[in-house]
Amino acid sequence: MASSTSVSIGDKVRGLFRLAQQGDRSNRSQLYTDIADLFEIHDEEISERERILMRDIMRQLTHEVEMSLRIRLAERMVAQKDKAQHDLVVVLANDRIEVAHPLLVASEVLNDKDLVDIVRHRSLQHQLSIAVRHDLEEDVSEALVETENEDVIVTLLCNQSANFSQEVLAHLVEESERVDRYQRPLLHRHELPTPLAEKMYGWVSETLKQYIIENFDVDPVELEGMVEETKDELVEEVKEKSKKVSASQALIDKLYNAGQLTPTFLLKALRQGEITLFELGFAKLTRVPPSMMRNLIYQPGSENLAVSCKAIGMDRSVFLAIYKHIRMMRDQNTDLTDEETKRVNGMYSTMDKGEADKLLGPWRQTAGSAATASETMRASARVQ
Numbered sequence: 001m002a003s004s005t006s007v008s009i010g011d012k013v014r015g016l017f018r019l020a021q022q023g024d025r026s027n028r029s030q031l032y033t034d035i036a037d038l039f040e041i042h043d044e045e046i047s048e049r050e051r052i053l054m055r056d057i058m059r060q061l062t063h064e065v066e067m068s069l070r071i072r073l074a075e076r077m078v079a080q081k082d083k084a085q086h087d088l089v090v091v092l093a094n095d096r097i098e099v100a101h102p103l104l105v106a107s108e109v110l111n112d113k114d115l116v117d118i119v120r121h122r123s124l125q126h127q128l129s130i131a132v133r134h135d136l137e138e139d140v141s142e143a144l145v146e147t148e149n150e151d152v153i154v155t156l157l158c159n160q161s162a163n164f165s166q167e168v169l170a171h172l173v174e175e176s177e178r179v180d181r182y183q184r185p186l187l188h189r190h191e192l193p194t195p196l197a198e199k200m201y202g203w204v205s206e207t208l209k210q211y212i213i214e215n216f217d218v219d220p221v222e223l224e225g226m227v228e229e230t231k232d233e234l235v236e237e238v239k240e241k242s243k244k245v246s247a248s249q250a251l252i253d254k255l256y257n258a259g260q261l262t263p264t265f266l267l268k269a270l271r272q273g274e275i276t277l278f279e280l281g282f283a284k285l286t287r288v289p290p291s292m293m294r295n296l297i298y299q300p301g302s303e304n305l306a307v308s309c310k311a312i313g314m315d316r317s318v319f320l321a322i323y324k325h326i327r328m329m330r331d332q333n334t335d336l337t338d339e340e341t342k343r344v345n346g347m348y349s350t351m352d353k354g355e356a357d358k359l360l361g362p363w364r365q366t367a368g369s370a371a372t373a374s375e376t377m378r379a380s381a382r383v384q
Contacts, residue, residue, distance in 0.1 A: 032058065032065045036073055036088055051087050058091045070099045082108040090114055097125035104129035112137050119143040124152070131155040136162040145172065150181055157185035164189070170196060177203045187211055198223060245276060252280045261285060263314040270325050285312045288363045296363060297326065306348050310356035316348050 035054050074092045077084040089109045093100045103110065104118070104126060116139060118126050130136070131144055131152055141164050144156050153172070156162055164172075169189070173196045176182040183204050186192060197216045201209055201223045213220050255261040261281055269277040283293040286308050296304045305326065309319040323344065 032061045032069065033073075035061075055087055055091055058088075059094075067096070067098060070095055074099050074103050077109070078102045078106050084109045093118060094122060097123060097129065100126060101129050105133060112140050115140045116143045119147065124149060127152045128155055131162075132159055134161045138163045138165045138168070141165075142168050150179060154181050154185060157182065157189065160188075160190065164191065166193070169193075173200055176200060183208055187215075194218060245280075248274075248276045248280050252277065252284050255281075256284050263309070263312065263318045267318050267321055267325075270322060282308070286360055286363075288360060292363050298329075303347070306344070306351065307356045307359050310348065310351045310353055311360050313353055316345065319348055320344065 035058055038054065070092065073088075074095070077089050077092060084107065086109050089103055089107055093103045093107065093110055093114065100118075100122075104115075115130055115133075115136075119130055119140070120143060127144060127147055127149065128151065130140065132155060133140075136144075136156075136159065141156060141162050144152055145168055147153075157172070169186075169192060172182055172186060173192075176186055177200075183200065187197060187200065187204075187208060194216045197212050198218055201212050201218075204212070209223075212218060213223075252261060255265065261284060263285075266278055266281050266285075269275075269281060279290055279294060279297075282288075282297060283290040286293065288296065288308075293308075296308050305323055306319065309322065314322075
C-alpha cells in the first residue's frame with residue numbers, strides 16, 4: 001500500500017514538473033501552492049529526489065508568483081512553529097527579504113547550517129534579519145561577523161541573546177580600536193571577560209573608560225599605567241619601523257646607483273620575506289611613490305602588476321614568479337589553470353614596454369589619479 005502511495009506522489013511531482021516546464025504563465029500561482037501543499041501534507045512520504053525536484057521548481061517559480069501569496073505562506077510557516085515543513089521554510093527564507101524576514105527572525109525550523117548558508121549567499125537585509133534572532137548559536141554569530149559589515153555586526157552585538165565564542169569576541173575587541181561603533185555594545189555584553197575590557201580601556205572614550213571602571217573588576221591606577229606602557233611601546237615600534245624603512249631605502253638607493261637593482265633582486269627579496277625591500281625596490285625602478293606602488297602590485301588581478309613589470313623590462317618568467325608569490329600572500333591558489341596561464345602569458349607577451357611605461361605616468365603624479373590610472377591600465381592590458 002505504501003508503495004502505491006509513493007508512486008502516486010512521484011507521479012504527481014513529475015506532473016508538476018512538466019507543468020513548470022510549460023510556457024503557460026497563467027497557472028504559476030496555483031502550481032506554487034500545489035507544491036507547498038504537497039510538502040505540508042505528504043512530507044514523510046516524499047523521497048529525497050522528489051524533495052530536490054520540488055525545491056527546484058519552487059525556486060524557479062519564485063519570480064513568477066505574486067509576492068503577497070509568498071508572504072502569506074511564510075507567515076503560515078511561522079505560525080506553525082516547529083511543525084512547519086523544513087524544505088518549504090528554507091525555500092521561503094531564501095526568497096526576497098519581504099517574504100523571508102519573518103522566518104529569518106522567528107522560524108524554529110531553520111537550523112544553524114540553513115542560517116549560515118543564508119548569511120553567506122543572500123543580501124545584507126537577510127543578514128540583518130538573522131542578526132536579531134533569539135539565541136543565535138556561536139557558528140551563526142561567527143558567520144555574521146565574517147561579513148565584515150559594520151551594520152550587521154553592531155546589530156548582532158546589540159542582540160543580548162546571541163552567543164559568541166571567546167575567539168570571535170577577542171577579534172571584535174581588536175576591531176573596536178578601529179571601529180568606534182563596536183565599543184559600547186561590546187562593553188555591554190554580559191560575557192565580555194575583564195581582560196578584554198581592560199584591553200579596550202586603552203582606546204575608548206572617557207565615558208566608556210568610566211563605564212569599564214564601574215562595571216568590571218579592574219584597578220583604575222593599574223589601567224592607566226597599562227595605557228602609558230602601551231603608548232611607549234607604540235612609539236618604540238614606530239621608531240623601529242622608521243629606522244628599518246630608512247635602512248632599506250638606503251640599500252635600495254645604493255643598489256640602484258650601482259646598477260645592481262634588478263628584477264631578479266626584487267624576486268629574491270620577495271621570496272625571503274623582505275617585503276619592505278621588495279616594495280621600495282619596485283617603487284624605485286618604476287619611479288612610482290611607494291604608497292602608490294602598493295596599490296598597484298597588491299590589487300586583485302594581474303593587469304596592473306603586469307604593466308608595472310613590463311615597464312621596467314622584467315622577463316616574463318620573473319613576472320610570473322612574482323605574480324604567483326603575491327597570490328600566495330593573498331591566500332590565493334598559486335597553481336594557475338591552463339586558461340589563466342595562457343591569458344597572463346599572452347597579455348605579457350603582446351604588451352609593449354614603451355606603452356606600459358606611459359601607462360604608469362598618472363601613478364607617478366598624484367594619489368588622486370590612482371583610480372583612473374588603474375582602470376586605464378586594466379583596459380589597455382585587456383585590449384593588448
